[in-house]
Amino acid sequence: MQSEEMTMHMTAVVTAAEEGGFNAFNPETGTGSQGDTLEDAIANLREAVELYLEEFPMKVGAPPVVTSFEIPVHA
Structure with missing residues (x-):
């Protein structure tokens, strides 16, 4: 019988960095x-998250719910 490895669903919020490349953030940790x-x-x-969790x-919880919303832009 094979044991199944448990996994956690984590959130990654990724934004473009002003200096180029990308910044990534995990809100759970x-x-x-x-x-x-x-x-x-x-x-x-x-x-980084794996090292943090060590x-x-x-x-292990339910997978996160990720959504977005819009707001008006005021010029």
């Missing part, structure tokens, strides 16, 4: 990282 590409930023964030374990 408060962990942030960056990368030259979107893929690099997420990979670096994944590593020190500060969290219980």
